[in-house]
Amino acid sequence: xxxxxxxxxxxxxxxxxxxxxxxxxxxxxxxxxxxxxxxxxxxxxxxxxxxxxxxxxxxxxxxxxxxxxxxxxxxxxxxxxxxxxxxxxxxxxxxxxxxxxxxxxxxxxxxxxxxxxxxxxxxxxxxxxxxxxxxxxxxxxxxxxxxxxxxxxxxxxxxxxxxxxxxxxxxxxxxxxxxxxxxxxxxxxxxxxxxxxxxxxxxxxxxxxxxxxxxxxxxxxxxxxxxxxxxxxxxxxxxxxxxxxxxxxxxxxxxxxxxxxxxxxxxxxxxxxxxxxxxxxxxxxx
Amino acid sequence: xxxxxxxxxxxxxxxxxxxxxxxxxxxxxxxxxxxxxxxxxxxxxxxxxxxxxxxxxxxxxxxxxxxxxxxxxxxxxxxxxxxxxxxxxxxxxxxxxxxxxxxxxxxxxxxxxxxxxxxxxxxxxxxxxxxxxxxxxxxxxxxxxxxxxxxxxxxxxxxxxxxxxxxxxxxxxxxxxxxxxxxxxxxxx
Amino acid sequence: xxxxxxxxxxxxxxxxxxxxxxxxxxxxxxxxxxxxxxxxxxxxxxxxxxxxxxxxxxxxxxxxxxxxxxxxxxxxxxxxxxxxxxxxxxxxxxxxxxxxxxxxxxxxxxxxxxxxxxxxxxxxxxxxxxxxxxxxxxxxxxxxxxxxxxxxxxxxxxxxxxxxxxxxxxxxxxxxxxxxxxxxxxxxxxxxxxxxxxxxxxxxx
Numbered sequence: 001x002x003x004x005x006x007x008x009x010x011x012x013x014x015x016x017x018x019x020x021x022x023x024x025x026x027x028x029x030x031x032x033x034x035x036x037x038x039x040x041x042x043x044x045x046x047x048x049x050x051x052x053x054x055x056x057x058x059x060x061x062x063x064x065x066x067x068x069x070x071x072x073x074x075x076x077x078x079x080x081x082x083x084x085x086x087x088x089x090x091x092x093x094x095x096x097x098x099x100x101x102x103x104x105x106x107x108x109x110x111x112x113x114x115x116x117x118x119x120x121x122x123x124x125x126x127x128x129x130x131x132x133x134x135x136x137x138x139x140x141x142x143x144x145x146x147x148x149x150x151x152x153x154x155x156x157x158x159x160x161x162x163x164x165x166x167x168x169x170x171x172x173x174x175x176x177x178x179x180x181x182x183x184x185x186x187x188x189x190x191x192x193x194x195x196x197x198x199x200x201x202x203x204x205x206x207x208x209x210x211x212x213x214x215x216x217x218x219x220x221x222x223x224x225x226x227x228x229x230x231x232x233x234x235x236x237x238x239x240x241x242x243x244x245x246x247x248x249x250x251x252x253x254x255x256x257x258x259x260x261x262x263x264x265x266x267x268x269x270x271x272x273x274x275x276x277x278x279x280x281x282x283x284x285x286x
Numbered sequence: 287x288x289x290x291x292x293x294x295x296x297x298x299x300x301x302x303x304x305x306x307x308x309x310x311x312x313x314x315x316x317x318x319x320x321x322x323x324x325x326x327x328x329x330x331x332x333x334x335x336x337x338x339x340x341x342x343x344x345x346x347x348x349x350x351x352x353x354x355x356x357x358x359x360x361x362x363x364x365x366x367x368x369x370x371x372x373x374x375x376x377x378x379x380x381x382x383x384x385x386x387x388x389x390x391x392x393x394x395x396x397x398x399x400x401x402x403x404x405x406x407x408x409x410x411x412x413x414x415x416x417x418x419x420x421x422x423x424x425x426x427x428x429x430x431x432x433x434x435x436x437x438x439x440x441x442x443x444x445x446x447x448x449x450x451x452x453x454x455x456x457x458x459x460x461x462x463x464x465x466x467x468x469x470x471x472x473x474x475x
Numbered sequence: 476x477x478x479x480x481x482x483x484x485x486x487x488x489x490x491x492x493x494x495x496x497x498x499x500x501x502x503x504x505x506x507x508x509x510x511x512x513x514x515x516x517x518x519x520x521x522x523x524x525x526x527x528x529x530x531x532x533x534x535x536x537x538x539x540x541x542x543x544x545x546x547x548x549x550x551x552x553x554x555x556x557x558x559x560x561x562x563x564x565x566x567x568x569x570x571x572x573x574x575x576x577x578x579x580x581x582x583x584x585x586x587x588x589x590x591x592x593x594x595x596x597x598x599x600x601x602x603x604x605x606x607x608x609x610x611x612x613x614x615x616x617x618x619x620x621x622x623x624x625x626x627x628x629x630x631x632x633x634x635x636x637x638x639x640x641x642x643x644x645x646x647x648x649x650x651x652x653x654x655x656x657x658x659x660x661x662x663x664x665x666x667x668x669x670x671x672x673x674x675x676x677x678x679x680x
Contacts, residue, residue: 029668039424071383074669102522105530109362110363134316150306197592212438231420245666250421261413264409287583288583307548311535315558324520345520347517352521356529384666386663408649408650412650439609443613448618449620457585457589461583
């Protein structure tokens with residue numbers, strides 16, 4: 001029996017993965033050297049996040065949760081940096097912490113110090129890093145009655161009563177707003193344990209994987225605003241008028257999305273044509 | 287924990303807060319359980335001189351170095367522990383996850399076929415959302431971001447909410463099962 | 476010469492080396508990738524030891540115990556050590572005590588959290604006056620989704636039609652979720668490429 005001919009429609013469904021990987025790599029590289037500078041449309045949820053932080057009075061206290069793993073820093077670090085810049089621009093005091101043991105406090109420390117230095121902020125007076133403690137449910141609930149109950153010292157081992165900001169901010173009662181930057185289930189826990197029980201208003205910056213679920217909390221009013229992924233960070237940078245890595249990355253994002261859509265379309269085109277061919281000619285009804 | 291939510295008073299709050307602190311401390315101890323297992327497995331591989339034993343030696347050496355720096359010098363800013371994490375560990379985690387971009391593109395190309403009406407709905411929605419979330423989408427249609435926003439905030443939220451409510455009811459019933467003793471799998475029974 | 480050693484090309488070399496070693500897996504599994512993989516596993520295990528020692532044992536347990544004389548903290552300390560009894564078969568049963576404490580506490584927190592923090596707010600923001608098209612779609616979508624996942628009765632007749640509508644809604648949500656997931660994964664790759672070409676090689680500003 002002769003081997004069936006392989007047509008272009010069959011080949012469209014079986015392109016070598018190395019070709020695909022190479023095209024993806026090129027799509028990411030090209031905008032690095034040839035920026036496209038595409039316009040950024042701001043979503044209502046991102047605008048709401050920005051407006052909520054912008055409405056806070058100077059000198060207010062913001063709890064900033066760096067609840068993300070190092071694996072997603074490409075999305076979450078631009079979110080943290082952009083929102084932290086806004087907080088420092090507004091002269092808000094920032095109490096940083098992390099509920100992710102693997103790297104959370106180190107990343108929080110680095111970002112807080114880098115952005116703090118940019119705005120001339122002083123550690124202990126304008127911002128502190130509480131670090132990490134295990135058992136996020138116990139941590140979130142415990143801070144309602146006293147931050148010092150859960151965090152006797154800051155990330156560097158300094159007792160909290162030695163830090164002026166920590167002496168003023170002792171529980172959620174002293175906090176005007178919470179910013180949650182996360183890539184995991186902490187987006188649920190902050191809302192259901194802190195916002196629900198202590199009433200502190202909050203907004204979240206999440207990875208794009210978490211964003212579809214987190215939108216439920218925005219629609220119900222539990223989160224004041226939401227930033228989703230690198231796009232959300234790019235929107236916030238646009239609102240702050242300080243384009244950075246996220247805005248830069250949107251060019252590559254655009255090209256890769258178009259590439260993936262093209263490949264899916266090619267695969268489906270080949271599938272539809274070969275399915276019709278393999279089904280054979282329509283049967284005679286005579 | 288339930289009493290602490292409903293009742294107020296100094297004694298109740300004191301017991302409640304102490305319970306939360308104990309929970310935090312005990313959970314911290316449990317983080318090291320996995321470490322003990324991994325060290326035992328690789329120590330056995332190393333002493334048995336199996337194939338790839340030298341990889342186990344590399345693992346154990348890195349473990350000793352990192353744990354040593356953390357215990358002896360602390361984990362705060364400016365320590366060697368912090369430097370190794372920021373320069374080697376964190377970038378490696380990012381790199382491992384970034385490879386998913388290649389795999390998801392390859393999987394989407396090979397497996398994403400509109401064989402049935404529901405899969406066609408899924409495919410079309412995915413394409414609309416992927417186009418609407420990039421700046422280039424505006425060149426196709428000025429209304430595309432608005433349609434995507436509607437998809438995300440109405441039908442998507444409806445489904446996510448249904449799943450959230452269902453999962454929350456399941457979680458609450460699991461807690462009740464633990465209280466009355468029906469659920470004891472966590473004790474190994 | 477000292478300029479070269481302080482340039483990102485040299486200072487970021489370990490980071491770039493391990494990044495490229497891991498990417499070599501895209502071609503095929505190789506000794507360089509396996510070496511990087513084991514370095515990562517070892518560093519992660521060591522990281523947790525340092526974290527637990529500094530953040531929990533010292534900060535949260537030893538400092539209050541020794542400086543503030545909070546002797547009651549001896550109890551959670553002993554309970555924490557009991558967790559390791561699983562490695563000694565004769566006293567392995569004692570591990571259940573701290574486990575029961577943590578699971579019991581978590582169950583109490585979760586019961587209140589799920590009911591008060593999730594179900595009540597989510598249900599109250601679904602039951603809205605049906606004065607807009609979006610409110611109608613919202614309540615229909617939520618009900619259809621909940622009925623789709625109700626498996627105690629076969630999906631036949633009217634229940635079957637509603638479950639089918641639920642399927643449609645779920646496919647829209649999953650399609651949207653897939654689009655966002657692609658965006659997320661691609662962003663991670665963009666981050667690493669930006670590091671290699673901008674931060675390390677300085678080929679672009």
